[in-house]
Amino acid sequence: MNDLTIAELSTKVGKTATVRGWLHKRRDLGGMVFTVLRDRSGLVQAIIKDEAEQAKLAGLQNGTVLKISGSIVEEARAVGGVEIHEPTLEIISPVTDVMPIEIDKPLDHKSENFDVLFENRVVGLRNLHERAIFRVQASLGRGFRDYFEKQDFVEIHTPKLLAGATEGGAEVFETNYFGDKATLAQSPQFYKQMMVGVFERVFEMAPVYRAEPSVTTRHMSEYISLDAEVGFINFDDLLSMVGGLLIHMTEYAWKHNEAELQLLGAVKPVLPKAIPRLKMSEVHELYQKATGEKAVGEKDLFPAEERWICEYAARELGSEAVFVTDWPAAEMKFYHLADDEHPEIAVRADLIFRGVEIVTTSMREHRYDKLVAQLKKIAHGDPESDGFKYFVSAFKFGMPPHGGFGMGLERVTQELIGLSNVKEASLFPRDTKRLAP
Amino acid sequence: MNDLTIAELSTKVGKTATVRGWLHKRRDLGGMVFTVLRDRSGLVQAIIKDEAEQAKLAGLQNGTVLKISGSIVEEARAVGGVEIHEPTLEIISPVTDVMPIEIDKPLDHKSENFDVLFENRVVGLRNLHERAIFRVQASLGRGFRDYFEKQDFVEIHTPKLLAGATEGGAEVFETNYFGDKATLAQSPQFYKQMMVGVFERVFEMAPVYRAEPSVTTRHMSEYISLDAEVGFINFDDLLSMVGGLLIHMTEYAWKHNEAELQLLGAVKPVLPKAIPRLKMSEVHELYQKATGEKAVGEKDLFPAEERWICEYAARELGSEAVFVTDWPAAEMKFYHLADDEHPEIAVRADLIFRGVEIVTTSMREHRYDKLVAQLKKIAHGDPESDGFKYFVSAFKFGMPPHGGFGMGLERVTQELIGLSNVKEASLFPRDTKRLAP
Structure with a gap:
């Protein structure tokens, strides 16, 4: 643990230092071996002239784990501004096979390459571009928690093994639970609402499971x-809170991971302090007027309309x-609030960002x-049943007006970086055809 | 969102103020109604003399959501040091049923009461003592992340739907995954190790699933x-890191939640900067000498021995x-490291805290x-099989010496607070007999 990281070598110019990491690439040129070492902080080149040192690398491939000690020399053209001269090598873990995927240049993320990309994920993530995506993702998660912790929210952990399906429908994974049937949570919806009765303000960051056979990006x-x-x-404050969250997560990522975002070619989004709000009917009118496509009166937004309204807003x-x-x-869920004065309207908003819905937020019906x-009428549910009785009991014993939202971490990562498919923003994506690695 | 919290009322002595929350309890005495309001920050008493205001509460029960405005008066005997006089009430959500569980005094956590406790969890968590447990738990999680984020660890999210069982054995939940068989992750073991090849230092905080039929505390x-x-x-630094984590999480909780810990009667543990280390053989000898029970030569610690060695260490x-x-x-797992010089010894330690193992940590075998x-010999596994090929590929392409650990958030919460059963430290516990709420 006491070695320097590669990024810290610039503090050692003119001295000797030791770093450990992986052989990232090598070139043999005119009797010299140029090796590039990778650690968690970056890359550095070591120039090996000594034949005995060169011999240590004989037969070894990229991925070999090394300890390199040498003189740290300033070199303006190098990444990080330094090189290692006259290195002494120690082989920690030799690699003799050639990697199944190249990791010293950006991987091609065309959709026809996804099978190769994901099949070789374990090694492919060592690519600086790939790993940059997940450093940004870690910051986004941290920014999410930071935003709510500062506002006195309590982090909760709610069960993912449930007796019934939260959102209903057939798109749920099932398992045998000691002889009973359990389902995997599609969302923490009921639990987070029930916990408003306990903590008022709660957040959670956890996996959810969707058995949707959809094959989309x-x-x-x-x-x-x-x-x-x-x-x-109230709804106005709820939207301000959600808009503020997107801004905070963006600022947080750019503050902590600007280098990674630059490497990935990500462009910081333009987001005013108050994110603009448009009614669905307004969006339909604007879209229909601009494109000639019929939209007025539709109950949802078309994907093309989501893209168009974001261009318009920008x-x-x-x-x-x-x-x-x-x-x-x-079209609303049974737990959504319908507007008391305009019962045909649900007190809901979608946050559309760079052409894609990233958040659905709504006020909830809090009156028992x-x-x-609504449970009976919309979900055809029985409030006395095992699937609903606990949820409605929170309301029977007093719930305040409340609202909330859900947001996919991978989707917001995708859109902030500008990836074409949400799976590129998952370390080990799961879809209808992929359950490994 | 702009109301004060109850805890902030002490800044409003001599003024009028408004708070919102739940009717926590009430007493009618000599023509006056003493009501206690609860919000996320605490309790405050409002004394209602006015008959018209009293009438608003007619027929209403605890849990009713209220808005109360009135004069804030200093009252040294009251929790928080203030009371609300001459209040005006507004009923936000009326409750007419009597709560199924009392929430204005500590709930009885005898094991024979667990069914009632957990069946009524949705409302029972509104009890100040119950909710205090989970505020402490939120701090422990935050302390965990804080410790590793400061040391340049990257937070990862690894899949819980797997093609094969991580730890093997029959104790795994299964689900139909688009026609294939998937299992629920028992731990992120393989994934976190593979990610050392990418980020060097990683952490994760996520649910895991164990289909063990064990009924224990x-x-x-x-x-x-x-x-x-x-x-x-190396192993020495690994143990220092794990010991430092326990200390950091403890300090973090006591710094941020001392009031809750006091309410729960928790006693801050005595933990020296360097947690003492004893060999298993030493523990066996000490235990056998002190108790007369045979332990020398055993391959594990008895539960009674774990309790005894903690008393001894204290x-x-x-x-x-x-x-x-x-x-x-x-007894080791195939991915553990055996000592090169003493191959009969695994480079592993258990951290025993207050009589219970809370962490298992080990160095891993990093040589392909x-x-x-070891995979073949210990786990009878095929390195070419779908269940292991991805894991071993990380090693084939270069892994450094590494180690790590797993710790149950609920168990460390339990032991720090001094709860008798780990289920008391879970919002909605899951065991062989309970899948709801």
């Missing part, structure tokens, strides 16, 4: 859901994200009688 | 596993935690050839 069967739920809030409203509000109540009525 | 079928793995480390070594090292290699040999 947006879906995976397992992903990390960032969830929060807050009591004693151009006309100075924001790469936009809230679309006033969704039809006819109305919730039970 | 230590086991659940779903829990939150705190995992870390670090490259280029008394003789000034530490409520102790590392037990030098485990027999005959030796790992493959």
